[in-house]
Amino acid sequence: MKLQEFWRRMYEHFGEAYADSFASDHVMSELGGRTVRQALDAGWDTKNIWRVVCDTQGISALLR
Incomplete structure (x- = not known):
């Protein structure tokens, strides 16, 4: 995952x-x-x- 995509997901969520x-x-x-x-x-x-953030913050697998 590119850094830009990582931050896009962070900002989106x-x-x-x-x-x-x-x-x-x-x-x-x-x-x-x-x-x-x-x-x-x-x-x-x-x-x-990103996986760690999702796991610790309860972000649905569908949104990962």
């Missing part, structure tokens, strides 16, 4: 303001104790990060 806040502030153990932004900066695959 959370809204732009909350998506940015969530990505910067919400630490997830599934990302090794990182935020979304830290995981992206560390080189994690965007598709894997």
Whole structure:
């Protein structure tokens, strides 16, 4: 998944303001104790990060 597609999905599901806040502030153990932004900066695959976000935030499999 391209980075642009990742952010499109984040904005679509959370809204732009909350998506940015969530990505910067919400630490997830599934990302090794990182935020979304830290995981992206560390080189994690965007598709894997998106799966973690979906799993932890209850996003339906149909919307993934």
